[in-house]
Amino acid sequence: AQTVTQSQPEMSVQEAETVTLSCTYDTSESNYYLFWYKQPPSRQMILVIRQEAYKQQNATENRFSVNFQKAAKSFSLKISDSQLGDTAMYFCAVVTGTASKLTFGTGTRLQVTL
Amino acid sequence: ETGVTQSPTHLIKTRGQQVTLRCSSQSGHNTVSWYQQALGQGPQFIFQYYREEENGRGNFPPRFSGLQFPNYSSELNVNALELDDSALYLCASSSDRGRPRPHEQYFGPGTRLTVT
Numbered sequence: 001a002q003t004v005t006q007s008q009p010e011m012s013v014q015e016a017e018t019v020t021l022s023c024t025y026d027t028s029e030s031n032y033y034l035f036w037y038k039q040p041p042s043r044q045m046i047l048v049i050r051q052e053a054y055k056q057q058n059a060t061e062n063r064f065s066v067n068f069q070k071a072a073k074s075f076s077l078k079i080s081d082s083q084l085g086d087t088a089m090y091f092c093a094v095v096t097g098t099a100s101k102l103t104f105g106t107g108t109r110l111q112v113t114l
Numbered sequence: 115e116t117g118v119t120q121s122p123t124h125l126i127k128t129r130g131q132q133v134t135l136r137c138s139s140q141s142g143h144n145t146v147s148w149y150q151q152a153l154g155q156g157p158q159f160i161f162q163y164y165r166e167e168e169n170g171r172g173n174f175p176p177r178f179s180g181l182q183f184p185n186y187s188s189e190l191n192v193n194a195l196e197l198d199d200s201a202l203y204l205c206a207s208s209s210d211r212g213r214p215r216p217h218e219q220y221f222g223p224g225t226r227l228t229v230t
Contacts, residue, residue: 004156033217044116045157045204045221091156095217100147100208101170102219104156 002027002094006105013082014113020067021077021108023092032096034068036077039107040088048090051075079110087112116140118207118222126228127195135190135225137205144209145169146188147219148180151202163188164210192227200229 003026013019036048051059067076092105117140145164149157159172163182177193206219
C-alpha cells in the first residue's frame with residue numbers, strides 16, 4: 001500500500017514570490033509516478049506536474065518545478081512568481097502498477113495575497 | 115477544462131435511497147476511475163473501469179458499484195445511502211495507449227452528493 005503525507009495544511013505567499021509545498025510518500029514499488037494536482041475553489045482537479053520515479057531529472061512546467069529526492073521519498077513542489085490564480089488546494093499523489101489507482105495526501109491550502 | 119464531464123452537479127438524497135452518478139470520459143480515453151472526496155480531505159479511490167471491466171477497487175463496501183459502457187462513459191451507483199456518503203464524487207479518465215501518458219488522470223468537475 002502507498003501512503004502520502006503533506007505536513008503543511010495551509011500556506012500563504014505574496015504575489016510574485018516563491019513558495020515550496022512539501023510532500024513525502026511511501027511505497028514498496030520500484031516503478032511509480034508522482035503527481036501534483038491543484039484544486040481551485042471551483043473544485044475541478046487540475047494536473048500541475050508529473051514525475052516518473054525512474055527519472056533523476058526534476059520535472060518542470062513553466063513556473064512549477066519539483067524537487068524529487070527518491071532516497072528520502074520526498075517530492076516537493078516549487079511555485080515561482082506566484083499569481084493570484086494559484087490560490088487553491090494542492091494535492092500530492094502517487095500511483096504504482098497498472099491499476100492507476102492514485103493515492104492522495106490530505107492537501108495543502110495555498111493562499112496567494114497581494 | 116479537461117473534457118471530462120459529470121452529472122448531475124449537485125444532488126440531495128435521503129438516507130436509505132439509491133443514487134446514480136454519471137461520467138463521460140475525455141475523447142480517446144478508455145479508463146475511468148472514481149474517487150470520493152470528503153470535505154477537507156484528499157480523494158479516496160473507489161474503483162476503476164477499463165474496457166468495461168472493474169480493474170481495481172478501493173476499501174469501499176459492495177453497495178458502491180459501477181459500470182462502464184462501450185463508449186467508455188461510466189456510472190457510479192450507491193445503494194442504501196448513509197450520512198457518511200455525503201461527499202464530492204470525482205471521476206477521472208485516462209488511457210493506456212499513446213498520449214496522454216499512462217497513469218495520467220484527468221478529472222471532471224465532480225458531483226456534490228448530500229445525504230440527509
